[in-house]
Amino acid sequence: MSIEQNLLSIKSTLPKQVTLVAVSKTKPVSDLMEAYEAGQCVFGENKIQEMVEKWEMMPKDIQWHMIGHVQTNKVKFMAPFVNLIHGVDSLKLLQEIDKQAKKNNRTIDCLLQIFVAEEETKFGLDEDELALLLSSTIFQGLKNIRVIGLMGMATFTANQNQIKKEFTHLKTIFDKLQVTKTTNCQLNTISMGMSGDYQLAIDCGSTMVRIGSSIFGGRK
Numbered sequence: 001m002s003i004e005q006n007l008l009s010i011k012s013t014l015p016k017q018v019t020l021v022a023v024s025k026t027k028p029v030s031d032l033m034e035a036y037e038a039g040q041c042v043f044g045e046n047k048i049q050e051m052v053e054k055w056e057m058m059p060k061d062i063q064w065h066m067i068g069h070v071q072t073n074k075v076k077f078m079a080p081f082v083n084l085i086h087g088v089d090s091l092k093l094l095q096e097i098d099k100q101a102k103k104n105n106r107t108i109d110c111l112l113q114i115f116v117a118e119e120e121t122k123f124g125l126d127e128d129e130l131a132l133l134l135s136s137t138i139f140q141g142l143k144n145i146r147v148i149g150l151m152g153m154a155t156f157t158a159n160q161n162q163i164k165k166e167f168t169h170l171k172t173i174f175d176k177l178q179v180t181k182t183t184n185c186q187l188n189t190i191s192m193g194m195s196g197d198y199q200l201a202i203d204c205g206s207t208m209v210r211i212g213s214s215i216f217g218g219r220k
């Protein structure tokens with residue numbers, strides 16, 4: 001199947017409140033253009049340098065999401081254009097995003113990454129760290145970022161019950177935080193679900209799915 005066919009068939013299964021992020025990491029611009037011409041305007045990349053190169057080459061109405069782990073010293077390269085940073089997992093990183101957003105006269109939307117998996121390899125905050133971050137005066141003073149939701153990744157396993165438990169845990173944390181509404185924190189997005197588990201993620205309350213290989217084919 002072509003990229004266009006893959007995209008249209010996935011889109012036809014998504015409820016209308018769910019945003020599709022086409023994860024295009026490692027793929028050439030020609031593949032992204034095929035998706036763009038089929039109507040896709042949100043792309044996700046996990047390396048800042050690669051995202052910058054693609055942004056320079058592609059139409060300017062594309063929304064770029066950073067879905068990978070972000071190093072503080074590289075935030076400045078994407079600050080002029082990035083639309084959403086999914087993997088924010090520290091106050092230090094938020095402070096740097098705020099600083100770079102300010103330099104560009106922008107407000108940058110962020111998702112806080114929550115650790116819900118059983119694997120030690122996955123990044124993210126636990127519930128206590130999240131509460132501490134949101135209640136800190138440093139966070140409350142950041143004017144050029146906006147936390148609009150949470151992001152999580154399930155354990156890499158075939159066990160659907162395990163995945164479901166982890167997604168449900170993320171949704172529970174999200175729901176509890178609905179009472180926390182400040183100028184720079186208004187949670188309306190849950191980014192969870194990839195090619196292998198997005199339907200389950202949607203059943204568990206996802207509003208944003210990050211799908212790569214089911215659209216563009218496998219990566220090397």
Ligand SMILES: *Cc1c(COP(=O)(O)O)cnc(C)c1O
Nearest residue numbers: 023046067194195210211212213
């Ligand atoms: C690569 C990646 C995806 C997409 O994975 P697929 O299985 O190809 O859909 C989603 N989220 C993150 C954070 C990724 O790094």
